[in-house]
Amino acid sequence: MGRATVHDLARAASVSLATVDRVLNRRGGVRAATIERVEQAVDRLGYRRDAAAATLAKQREYRLAFVIPTGVNSFLASLALEVRKLADVLRSERVFLSIVEVPPFDGEALVEALDRLQSQPLTGVAVVATDHAPVRLAVGSLAARGVGVVTLVSDAPGSGRAQYVGIDNSAAGRTAASLMGRFLRGVSGHIAVVAGSMLLRDHAERRFGFEQVLRTEYPNLIALPAVEGHDNAAVAETALGIELDRHRDVVGVYSLGAGNRGVLAALRKRGLAGTVCAIAHELTEHSRAALAEGTFAAILCQDPGHEARSAVRILRALADNRPFDAGQARIRIDIYLRDNVP
Structure with missing residues (x-):
């Protein structure tokens, strides 16, 4: 099977070529559900954008850290797994993802982890946040240094973060x-x-x-x-x-x-x-x-893969000083009953 094309993506996602182009180039005017269909087609078909070559030509690197609590929370473990999958896929585009593990429900450890990141050459940080003052200050300090910050799953408004990625x-x-x-x-x-x-x-x-x-x-x-x-x-x-x-x-x-x-x-x-x-x-x-x-x-x-991909898209846009579609950060709430469980 040959390399997937934009035509393959359009057929797989049941959308037009113009819509595929808007999603791939992160332009607005596309519904969140449609964006997700195209992204799923990208993952399923293993599509590689020409943007990778452009990024290589510019020698632009993106170093993004995900701060995620460890422990027995299966959803957060799934989120970390999705980040690791993305790391393998995006390395060819000079996007390097790392995971910083912190103990769950430990605000002091989270603040210490965020403070340590200030000394690292990072492009952006995604953090599962707790909403209390020391965490907001640590996030604000990173943002003040020019590091793009998004919150994942749990928000910390008023912290200086650029965007919350998660469900309502x-x-x-x-x-x-x-x-x-x-x-x-x-x-x-x-x-x-x-x-x-x-x-x-x-x-x-x-x-x-x-x-x-x-x-x-x-x-x-x-x-x-x-x-x-x-x-x-x-x-x-x-x-x-x-x-x-x-x-x-x-x-x-x-x-x-x-x-x-x-x-x-x-x-x-x-x-x-x-x-x-x-x-x-x-x-x-x-x-x-x-x-x-x-x-x-x-x-x-909620879909941890969608959250991880959205966080990366937004952090890259922030690093490039490009606008991003905030609608892409709104994650849908899925409802499963015994009759429709996948």
Whole structure:
């Protein structure tokens, strides 16, 4: 099979050549969903742009660091894997990606990692941020040095970052509540909420959106104060178990972070699997199995590959002082039920 062409991309993505050209050259006027279709075609067909040759001719290098928490969070592990895949693909275009690992839920370690990056010859930084003052200051310091910074998954507005790349987490929480209300129509009781940490902006926004919809549209369902599982299965199991034992009228569980194995264990141990309506985030090996067996009613998901690619596109545009389409950074919220799980 010969090298893929723009004509192949247009056919694979079911778009015009003009649209392919606009996406490849990062011009505006293209819907986010269409951009994603073209990018998926690029990945699937192994298309290599002529821009690579132009970049080589200019001897332009892009050195981009991704700061990602380590641990047992399957989604963040998937994000890191997507970055590594991109690193292999983009090396020929003189785009060099590195991953800086930090402990989860450790703001001091995150600040130290960002401070260390200031002494490195970086073009841009993508960071899974926590929204507190020292992190915002560290991000602002990098930006002041001319390093483009984007936040991933969880935002830190007011920090000097150029763009947030991720889903609308308030909308995700509202979506979870809307699903919960529909699944539990005519039922009254408490909803247990399990977060990783309420210090994370994405978790706080999901909780806000969730309670907003329950209070206004489903007053028969009362959200309990969120318990923190720190994305750890054992901690999440204990925290949720205490809630289930304390409140015997729990009719639903919203797991808005990681630690879903602990959520499942707490439900199964009490014989509540499949009887309590449970909604969670991210399609992993364990959540997929729970969805198939009916323990989880729905999974809200975001595409880590889309996030990684969008972050790289924006950081390259910032380095070249080119405009970028902010719409490309808006990641869609996928909803999976047992009937449509891939």
